[in-house]
Amino acid sequence: MNPLAKRAIKIHERLLEFYGEPVWRNPLPAIDELVSTILSQNTNDINRDRAFEALRAKFSTWEEVRDAKTEDVIEAIRPSGLANQKGPRIQQVLRSITEERGSLDLSFLKELSVEDARNWLTKFNGVGPKTAAIVLCFSLDMPAFPVDTHVYRVTGRIGLRPEKMTVEQARPHLEGLFPPETYYAAHLNIIRLGREICQARRPRCEVCPIVKLCDYGRSNMSLRARAERVAKQSPREL
Numbered sequence: 001m002n003p004l005a006k007r008a009i010k011i012h013e014r015l016l017e018f019y020g021e022p023v024w025r026n027p028l029p030a031i032d033e034l035v036s037t038i039l040s041q042n043t044n045d046i047n048r049d050r051a052f053e054a055l056r057a058k059f060s061t062w063e064e065v066r067d068a069k070t071e072d073v074i075e076a077i078r079p080s081g082l083a084n085q086k087g088p089r090i091q092q093v094l095r096s097i098t099e100e101r102g103s104l105d106l107s108f109l110k111e112l113s114v115e116d117a118r119n120w121l122t123k124f125n126g127v128g129p130k131t132a133a134i135v136l137c138f139s140l141d142m143p144a145f146p147v148d149t150h151v152y153r154v155t156g157r158i159g160l161r162p163e164k165m166t167v168e169q170a171r172p173h174l175e176g177l178f179p180p181e182t183y184y185a186a187h188l189n190i191i192r193l194g195r196e197i198c199q200a201r202r203p204r205c206e207v208c209p210i211v212k213l214c215d216y217g218r219s220n221m222s223l224r225a226r227a228e229r230v231a232k233q234s235p236r237e238l
Contacts, residue, residue: 005177007213008178010213012182012185015209019189028139032062032139034106035094037130037134038090039077042081050079051078055077063098070088071087077090130147137183144175145171145186147170150193157216158213158214158216160174205217206221
């Protein structure tokens with residue numbers, strides 16, 4: 001095992017000690033998760049959930065959503081933002097799946113390899129690698145590691161990926177560092193760390209549970225300690 005993979009496991013274990021075993025929510029059927037994740041694009045969880053619940057309240061089945069007037073779908077999902085784009089996108093994905101499979105049941109994906117299942121999902125317009133990984137990981141219990149903005153930012157700061165690595169490159173890279181059985185918990189705990197502590201503008205390194213395992217954190221805390229020592233010195237000492 002290479003040193004970076006060993007550090008990834010240590011980070012995962014430390015986050016488990018700090019946050020515990022995470023549970024995101026009760027698993028949704030794969031088609032529900034697919035629609036929910038499309039709704040989540042460029043918005044927050046609250047608005048995603050509001051739009052998803054409004055869509056399910058207006059239409060009793062995904063077949064009804066698929067066959068509805070596009071303006072009715074757009075109006076239902078307006079809380080998610082970008083509804084004029086997401087509404088037609090969701091309907092087209094539902095239509096394409098129906099044309100290929102004859103139904104909207106995605107349980108067959110569990111019979112495929114992770115890579116084949118990922119490739120099948122991402123051939124639909126509007127379904128990218130992150131969306132596919134979320135469906136595979138959270139609905140189908142398949143080993144996939146979703147990389148969202150928090151995971152991308154935090155793993156870059158920690159030093160688990162090269163700074164200039166793209167989001168698309170980061171997914172297979174991180175899947176190679178973390179053991180497959182850790183993907184679910186590692187993904188969720190890194191997101192929580194990014195939201196609560198390792199924030200975009202001002203990371204709170206002083207309370208971070210993995211600061212000693214983090215490239216940025218060790219450097220940041222060293223600079224802070226040096227500044228504090230200088231501040232305590234008298235003018236004569238300076």
